[in-house]
Amino acid sequence: GMTKLLEKALEKVSKLAPDEQDAIASQILAELEDEAEWAKQFAASKDKLRRLAARALAEDRSGETLPLDDLP
16 A cells, blocks of 8 residues: 555645646656666676675685785
8 A cells, every 4th residue: 555645745746737747757757767777786786796705705715815914
């Protein structure tokens, strides 16, 4: 269901002229799409970070990485 605040907002919007209603609806939809896109990007970058971390750990275990103290 809808929250009280959203119901109140939609009730006010429903009293506007049709073109104003469409303008607000378009803004809301664009905002939600941005949100979804951002979430998708974030999920993708999290996967990338997870893969990098896994690779770093694997290299460390196989002795391919040098302790920072040993760097020239």
